[in-house]
Amino acid sequence: MAAGAVAGGLGALLGIGGGVFLVPFLNSVIGLPIKIAVATSLMTVIATSSVVSVSSVGRNLINLRLGMLLEVASAAGGVGAGLMFHALSDETLFLWFAFVTGLIAVMMLSRLDRRNVLDASADPGRLGGRYYEDESGREVVYQVKRLPVALGVSALAGVVSGSLGIGGGILKVPLLNAWCGVPLRAAAATSALMIGVTAAASAPIQFANHYIQPPLAAAAVLGVLAGSRFGLWFAGRAKARWLKLLLAGILALVSVVHFAKVL
Amino acid sequence: MTSPSDPLLRLEQHVGRLFAAGVAVSTSILAVGLALFLFAPDAPAGSRLLDAGLLVLMATPMLRVLLSVVEYVRMGDWFFAGTTLAVIAELSVTVLSALRQKP
Numbered sequence: 001m002a003a004g005a006v007a008g009g010l011g012a013l014l015g016i017g018g019g020v021f022l023v024p025f026l027n028s029v030i031g032l033p034i035k036i037a038v039a040t041s042l043m044t045v046i047a048t049s050s051v052v053s054v055s056s057v058g059r060n061l062i063n064l065r066l067g068m069l070l071e072v073a074s075a076a077g078g079v080g081a082g083l084m085f086h087a088l089s090d091e092t093l094f095l096w097f098a099f100v101t102g103l104i105a106v107m108m109l110s111r112l113d114r115r116n117v118l119d120a121s122a123d124p125g126r127l128g129g130r131y132y133e134d135e136s137g138r139e140v141v142y143q144v145k146r147l148p149v150a151l152g153v154s155a156l157a158g159v160v161s162g163s164l165g166i167g168g169g170i171l172k173v174p175l176l177n178a179w180c181g182v183p184l185r186a187a188a189a190t191s192a193l194m195i196g197v198t199a200a201a202s203a204p205i206q207f208a209n210h211y212i213q214p215p216l217a218a219a220a221v222l223g224v225l226a227g228s229r230f231g232l233w234f235a236g237r238a239k240a241r242w243l244k245l246l247l248a249g250i251l252a253l254v255s256v257v258h259f260a261k262v263l
Numbered sequence: 264m265t266s267p268s269d270p271l272l273r274l275e276q277h278v279g280r281l282f283a284a285g286v287a288v289s290t291s292i293l294a295v296g297l298a299l300f301l302f303a304p305d306a307p308a309g310s311r312l313l314d315a316g317l318l319v320l321m322a323t324p325m326l327r328v329l330l331s332v333v334e335y336v337r338m339g340d341w342f343f344a345g346t347t348l349a350v351i352a353e354l355s356v357t358v359l360s361a362l363r364q365k366p
Contacts, residue, residue: 043317043320043321046320046321046323046324047286047289047290047320049324050282050285050286050320050323050324051282051286053279053282054279054282054283054286057275057276057278058275058276058279062275064271064275064331065271065343068331068343068346068347068350069343069346071328071346072346072349072350072353075350075353075354076353078353078357079353079354079356079357082357082360083360193278196323196327197324197325197327197328197350199324200321200322200324200354200357201353201354201357202357204321204358204361205357205360205361205364207321207361208360208361208362208364209364212317214296214300214310214313214314214317215297215300215301215310215313217313217317218293218294218296218297218300218313218316218317219297221289221290221293221317221320222290222293222294225286225290
């Protein structure tokens with residue numbers, strides 16, 4: 001439960017779900033098989049998604065239209081990964097995990113200081129949005145650019161979610177931010193909404209295949225929910241640049257550890 | 264709470280209430296189930312409650328998608344109603360294949 005709490009806190013900071021921290025913890029520290037760790041983590045991803053979404057409601061941060069459109073791609077990826085999960089080897093999963101976390105760490109570090117904010121009078125278009133940002137005390141308006149890229153990344157995020165149990169927001173948030181013009185907080189809130197459905201697109205298959213151990217999953221879910229409350233409280237007060245640096249550092253470490261495991 | 268005139272905002276509030284209810288129900292069931300399991304690991308009630316809690320947890324985002332399709336149809340927003348239906352179709356593939364695997 002303590003692991004769940006820490007993972008939930010860190011995960012809630014960027015709307016990524018706590019899985020990227022929980023999976024290596026359950027696998028490397030507690031010693032559970034990687035597939036059990038992944039499936040357990042997937043349940044906490046669903047719980048995190050629901051809780052973070054409740055807290056974002058009413059602040060215009062969640063982009064419901066963009067989210068629903070991207071969910072078509074991410075749920076497809078989730079279904080595909082869910083169906084393939086049983087056939088994947090542990091070594092494949094380790095390599096894939098190391099590759100994905102390393103890639104994201106590099107990507108985040110390279111885009112540390114980018115902002116995607118238009119003038120408050122700009123037209124956000126059908127898919128864009130606007131919200132009030134506490135940090136700067138002004139209204140933020142944005143348009144969505146490169147929609148096909150966002151769809152492709154969402155599909156990949158769905159595959160990552162179903163195969164690695166890490167939500168997939170960790171891929172979408174930096175890419176929606178860096179390439180598609182969605183500000184970090186709106187990308188995080190929209191992604192947090194999406195990861196629930198994305199995870200639910202593969203979780204039932206893993207449940208039926210007995211990769212989810214109910215007592216363990218229950219403890220992890222309750223722990224992550226306790227931790228994500230702290231994460232949300234903290235995220236409202238921290239600077240975006242600082243959050244990115246913290247996350248990139250942890251990801252780089254997770255990646256190196258998993259490469260070392262296979263080699 | 265007043266009903267907002269912007270239909271997207273109304274959808275967001277419905278979604279928020281659904282998530283809050285789903286989380287409250289599933290975590291209560293999971294907490295009771297986990298406590299039962301820890302005190303009496305062999306009793307069937309604990310594991311049944313744990314299964315039920317996890318099912319409610321998985322069903323919550325699925326219900327959100329169902330709720331969205333109703334709202335988009337009410338708004339007459341056919342593009343997003345169709346988008347939502349596509350997600351529902353994908354989720355049914357998962358649910359059906361999970362049901363087939365369950366002994």
